Amino acid sequence: DAGVIQSPRHEVTEMGQEVTLRCKPISGHNSLFWYRQTMMRGLELLIYFNNNVPIDDSGMPEDRFSAKMPNASFSTLKIQPSEPRDSAVYFCASSLGRGHDQPQHFGDGTRLSIL
Amino acid sequence: SQKIEQNSEALNIQEGKTATLTCNYTNYSPAYLQWYRQDPGRGPVFLLLIRENEKEKRKERLKVTFDTTLKQSLFHITASQPADSATYLCALVSNQGGKLIFGQGTELSVKP
Numbered sequence: 001d002a003g004v005i006q007s008p009r010h011e012v013t014e015m016g017q018e019v020t021l022r023c024k025p026i027s028g029h030n031s032l033f034w035y036r037q038t039m040m041r042g043l044e045l046l047i048y049f050n051n052n053v054p055i056d057d058s059g060m061p062e063d064r065f066s067a068k069m070p071n072a073s074f075s076t077l078k079i080q081p082s083e084p085r086d087s088a089v090y091f092c093a094s095s096l097g098r099g100h101d102q103p104q105h106f107g108d109g110t111r112l113s114i115l
Numbered sequence: 116s117q118k119i120e121q122n123s124e125a126l127n128i129q130e131g132k133t134a135t136l137t138c139n140y141t142n143y144s145p146a147y148l149q150w151y152r153q154d155p156g157r158g159p160v161f162l163l164l165i166r167e168n169e170k171e172k173r174k175e176r177l178k179v180t181f182d183t184t185l186k187q188s189l190f191h192i193t194a195s196q197p198a199d200s201a202t203y204l205c206a207l208v209s210n211q212g213g214k215l216i217f218g219q220g221t222e223l224s225v226k227p
Contacts, residue, residue: 004158042217042219042220043159043204043217043220044217045214045215045216056214067145091158091159093158098210100146100147100215101147101164101166101208102164102212103149103161103164104159104215105160106158106159107158107160108157110206
C-alpha cells in the first residue's frame with residue numbers, strides 16, 4: 001500500500017519567494033494534518049482537515065501560511081512570502097477518524113530551506 | 116500551561132537490555148496517549164496507542180503503561196537491539212479540539 005506521499009522532498013529557495021508543499025494522503029483516510037518540525041520547537045501541528053474541511057488552523061503561524069484540500073486525495077501548504085525562519089521539515093499525515101484515537105500515518109516530509 | 120516532557124538527554128543502553136523511556140505531562144486530561152518512532156530523515160511511525168482506562172498495552176517487545184494519577188507514561192523495549200536506535204515521541208490529545216500534541220522526543224541508542 002502506498003503511504004502518505006509528499007513533494008518535493010527538499011526545497012531551497014530565496015527569501016520572499018512563494019513555496020508550495022504538496023501531499024497525497026492514504027486512500028480512504030478522512031483526516032489530514034500538516035506539521036512543522038524544528039530542533040527548537042519539535043513537532044507542531046499547523047492545521048488539520050476532516051473530510052476536506054479545515055477544522056483547526058490555530059497552529060498556522062501567520063497569514064503568510066495557507067493550506068487547501070480541494071479533494072480527498074490532495075492537499076497543499078503554501079508560504080508566501082517565505083522567510084528564513086520558515087526553514088524546517090514539514091510533514092503531512094493522514095488518519096481515519098479525527099486522528100487522536102487512531103494512528104496517524106506520516107509522509108517523509110519536505111525539508112525546506114529559505115536563504 | 117500544558118506541558119509534555121520527555122527525557123531530553125539521549126538514552127544509551129547495551130543490546131539485550133530493557134530500554135525505558137518516560138513521558139510526563141501537566142495540565143492535561145488525555146483520553147489517549149500515542150507513541151511514535153522517528154528515524155533520521157523520515158517521518159514518525161506509529162507504534163502504540165493506549166487509552167486512559169488501560170493501564171498497560173503490549174506489542175511484541177514493546178510495552179506502554181499509562182498512569183493518569185502520576186500523569187506519566189512509560190515506554191519499554193525489552194531485549195533491545197541496535198535496530199531499535201531511533202527517536203521516540205509520545206503524543207497526547209489536547210484538551211481543546213482533540214488534536215495531538217507531541218513531546219520533544221527521546222533519542223535512544225542501543226550499542227552492540
